[in-house]
Amino acid sequence: MSSKPIAHPTLDQLATGRLAASASLTYRPYWWEAAAPRETPPSALPQQTDVVVVGSGFTGLSAALTLLRAGRSVVVLDRDAPGFGASTRNGGQIGSGNQKFRVKRLIELRGRAKAEEMLREGVAMLDYIEGLISTEKIDCYFRRCGRFRGAIRPEHYDAIARDMEDLRNVAGVESFMVPRSEQHHEINTDLFHGGSVLPADASLHPGLYHQGLLHRVEDASGVVQGHSAAIAVDATKDGFTVNTLSGQINCRNVIIATNGYTDGLLPHLTRRIVPVGSGQIATEEIPEQLFSQLMPGGRVYGNTNRVFYYFRAAPAERRILWGGRVSHLAPSDSVAAYRHLARDVLSVFPVLKDIRVSHGWDGLIGYTYDEVPHLGRTRNGVHYALGYCGTGVSRATYFGHKIALQLLGDTEGRTAFDDLVFPSFPAHPIAKRAVPVVETWYRVRDCLSK
Numbered sequence: 001m002s003s004k005p006i007a008h009p010t011l012d013q014l015a016t017g018r019l020a021a022s023a024s025l026t027y028r029p030y031w032w033e034a035a036a037p038r039e040t041p042p043s044a045l046p047q048q049t050d051v052v053v054v055g056s057g058f059t060g061l062s063a064a065l066t067l068l069r070a071g072r073s074v075v076v077l078d079r080d081a082p083g084f085g086a087s088t089r090n091g092g093q094i095g096s097g098n099q100k101f102r103v104k105r106l107i108e109l110r111g112r113a114k115a116e117e118m119l120r121e122g123v124a125m126l127d128y129i130e131g132l133i134s135t136e137k138i139d140c141y142f143r144r145c146g147r148f149r150g151a152i153r154p155e156h157y158d159a160i161a162r163d164m165e166d167l168r169n170v171a172g173v174e175s176f177m178v179p180r181s182e183q184h185h186e187i188n189t190d191l192f193h194g195g196s197v198l199p200a201d202a203s204l205h206p207g208l209y210h211q212g213l214l215h216r217v218e219d220a221s222g223v224v225q226g227h228s229a230a231i232a233v234d235a236t237k238d239g240f241t242v243n244t245l246s247g248q249i250n251c252r253n254v255i256i257a258t259n260g261y262t263d264g265l266l267p268h269l270t271r272r273i274v275p276v277g278s279g280q281i282a283t284e285e286i287p288e289q290l291f292s293q294l295m296p297g298g299r300v301y302g303n304t305n306r307v308f309y310y311f312r313a314a315p316a317e318r319r320i321l322w323g324g325r326v327s328h329l330a331p332s333d334s335v336a337a338y339r340h341l342a343r344d345v346l347s348v349f350p351v352l353k354d355i356r357v358s359h360g361w362d363g364l365i366g367y368t369y370d371e372v373p374h375l376g377r378t379r380n381g382v383h384y385a386l387g388y389c390g391t392g393v394s395r396a397t398y399f400g401h402k403i404a405l406q407l408l409g410d411t412e413g414r415t416a417f418d419d420l421v422f423p424s425f426p427a428h429p430i431a432k433r434a435v436p437v438v439e440t441w442y443r444v445r446d447c448l449s450k
């Protein structure tokens with residue numbers, strides 16, 4: 001029996017829906033071509049360890065590494081293959097996490113002193129991940145490439161200019177504005193009305209970064225066990241018993257690091273996280289001459305819409321990786337799920353209409369009610385770090401490290417986020433189901449305001 005070859009659609013075909021019957025994409029993260037999650041069957045778990053970490057993404061592995069370096073024994077569990085979650089599916093754009101709120105709004109919500117502390121800690125997170133990658137010698141294309149954010153409307157330009165000024169005054173973050181007349185030095189499009197540049201923002205290959213962390217954890221004698229979902233955490237007189245699908249482990253401490261993949265394991269956390277889908281596509285390689293004109297700034301890019309998109313070049317290949325919201329109308333293993341992303345690409349770079357799209361995939365980001373990540377301990381002593389709201393490459397790494405230090409009783413574990421109340425979502429099941437409705441409404445507003 002001969003299997004039909006996959007016909008990758010062009011961006012134009014994908015955007016318009018004029019597709020050959022055989023049109024298809026590779027429905028898995030482009031990053032997995034270089035670093036696929038390791039598919040090994042679960043083996044027998046140790047019966048005893050100092051710390052069980054639930055979730056093997058950046059948070060879980062970063063926490064594990066800090067604990068192992070401090071002499072603790074650690075077992076990291078994942079429901080799926082290690083790294084199956086957002087950590088190997090993301091855009092690899094690294095910021096300080098300062099862009100969730102306008103600085104003025106953050107000050108209104110939290111007060112000037114707390115806002116300053118949080119913003120400055122965002123910068124520390126970026127420095128921390130850079131330092132970790134360097135000391136652990138993880139080869140993952142980390143680069144301080146800077147971020148360009150394109151203004152979709154003229155008034156957005158003025159608004160981000162004011163925000164960048166506030167960011168500099170409050171937290172000392174350097175940035176500069178690029179007017180529309182000069183934006184072709186950064187990006188070859190006429191769509192944006194100028195934009196802002198945060199030159200210290202960075203990028204990496206998330207698959208290789210995750211793989212590097214995993215190797216360091218295992219080199220330090222940590223156990224990372226895939227296909228071993230934690231199904232119950234029970235307090236005992238000396239700590240906890242964690243029941244998994246592949247056995248039971250007794251431990252002194254537990255860290256939950258499940259972010260957008262948080263299930264019903266601890267209802268306390270389930271009520272505080274809403275998973276939101278994010279999708280991405282990768283193009284095939286683009287001819288050199290065309291590719292070199294697209295993003296001469298060599299940065300990571302995004303826009304100012306409520307339902308925003310983000311994009312960048314692949315490290316060491318002439319492809320574009322483009323992300324945005326998922327389609328709620330089509331399954332993620334169908335070309336239709338990625339149509340809106342192809343339309344977004346062509347709105348910025350119409351010249352790419354004949355370039356083919358090779359990969360399409362999605363993943364879950366963990367949203368909190370106050371759009372701030374949280375770390376701490378539940379009433380019965382389980383530690384947690386999660387809720388990065390879509391900006392988690394540096395934040396998850398940093399929060400994983402900090403929650404491990406807190407567990408160790410190290411005062412270096414203190415963060416500006418420790419004393420924040422972690423609110424639950426009012427009517428959580430409804431909030432979860434309402435995500436597509438809210439997104440659609442935001443999309444309509446983005447379109448109306450063009």
Ligand SMILES: Cc1cc2nc3c(=O)[nH]c(=O)nc-3n(C[C@H](O)[C@H](O)[C@H](O)COP(=O)(O)OP(=O)(O)OC[C@H]3O[C@@H](n4cnc5c(N)ncnc54)[C@H](O)[C@@H]3O)c2cc1C
Nearest residue numbers: 055057058059078079085086087090091093230363392393
């Ligand atoms: C498509 C996409 C694009 C993104 N782009 C960016 C970006 O460019 N820049 C940025 O900063 N951030 C980005 N993010 C967000 C970022 O990837 C995440 O914030 C970060 O990876 C979270 O890491 P984590 O370790 O906390 O969680 P994850 O990496 O999601 O890992 C959680 C793990 O927990 C496991 N798990 C859940 N329940 C259980 C259980 N009961 N037992 C065992 N295991 C369990 C899951 O299987 C999963 O592997 C993006 C996210 C997505 C989905």
